[in-house]
Amino acid sequence: MDSNRIIELLARKMANEATPRELEELDELVAIYPDSLHYEEVLKEIWSDSGEEKPSHNLHINRLFEQHKLKFSEEFEPAAPEEEMPSIWYKKYVGVFAIACSLFLICLAALFQLNRKAVDFDTEIVSGKGMRKKITLPDGTLVWLNAGSKLSYDSDLNKKERRLVYLVGEAFFDVAHEQNRPFIVRTNKISIKVLGTAFNVKAYELDQVSEATLLRGSIELSVNNKSQQKILLKPSEKFALTENRTAKDEKTLLQDSGDLTLKIENIAPVRIAGQDYIEETSWKDDVLVFKNESFEELKPKLERWFNVQIEIAGNVPKSYRFTGIFKNEDIKEALTAMQLIKPFHFKLKADDVIIY
């Protein structure tokens, strides 16, 4: 409808986001519906009230600034005068020493960590890139291990008070129910405690996102460095923990605040060719499902699925989005199919793929 269009255009105009073309269109429409001038007038009044500084407001902000300076007074000390040569040398020396010390500590910690893991678990199952494995744990729990993943546990899992496994990568668990012995999946970022359920955990080392998707039963989840905070998931819910790593790397300013985002959402099946697929778990049935994903999002998935290295040239539009499923296709067939959706080229060389 025209009136809807007018409102849409007005909103954009107020936000300074209307293109010249849209402004023209708005003028034409206003000419046809002069009443809409009222809308614009009122919107202008609503908009114009903001951002104007008033004297009283100024006073207030001055006081706030003084408080702020007082609170962080140590940050505003006048800069120390330039020091003389020797002390600068001394400073440098301290720096080097500190670095050496911390390196040493890191090495120690790493060694300790390695040792600890080796002691903690005696069994390790690795699923290489391009393959998927299905295993049964000593307690009867079924585990599907996705490509490029590793599961560690103790062979005497069944004799312990709690069943603990350690996962790097992605796995689907169908846990054998045991009332008194919780089953615990630990990953680098999150830990999940269950009694008997089916759920999927995705925690690849290189991915920014750690995910847990619950199909049935219930699970209790905690983020490792905030173990007092428990999160309960209901069936068909997905928990995602995002580390805002890129933001941090690019701008390296924030150290501690807000580098983690937690999210719970409902999973929705993807409908392709008249069949519903659950993106999060269908990999265990040898189906790779993706929905509205960019090349960047797909790259790690395809790399793991097909065991290839993918390089995406800069000229490939970032806006390309793909939805689809792969079952038995090899990488060449898969990419050829994707070319039907969006135009791009690719080159295959052994295990290297270049998309351009």
Next chain:
Amino acid sequence: MSKHSPDLNSLISHIALYDSQSSYEQLFKGLFPSLYRFSYCLLKSRELSEEVASDVMITLWKNRKKLTEVENIRVYAFVIARNLSLNLLNKHARQELVSIDEIQVEVTLDALNPEQLLINGELKKKLERATQSLPGKCQLVFKLIKEDGLSYKETAAILNISVKTVDAHLVTAVKKLTAILKMELNLM
């Protein structure tokens, strides 16, 4: 637009290069009110919002040497404010996870000038009520664009949504307002 201080970049480079405290004061006065208002939307507490806005500012100051690398300082500051606020909320909420979608937001039109012709007391109340009935994120979008003069792109980055969604939210908000006007003013 008056809402954007044109010299934000020169302020930043003064702060980064010369540790200029007077530039920092100007930056503080330019950003603090917006950050405070934004945090207040999320936290509904004067003290906590002041604290968040103040912490954002000191973060900028502490990291001043690297500020010139930041592409958009306003977006950067708002994102820190968003994260600090959500952290606070999550700390208080203990069990449940609070996400930005669930937060009740308040938009007021109280800064209207008395000389304004079209919006009088009764209509103003109705318009406010109308904006308050919008979903939280929609209100946040409306607020950021209207009160802080942010662009679609900036708003999208701050709220972690797409530019398209920002547009849709703003159109929804404006639709709601015009629907009120339509009734009140007997328009088409």
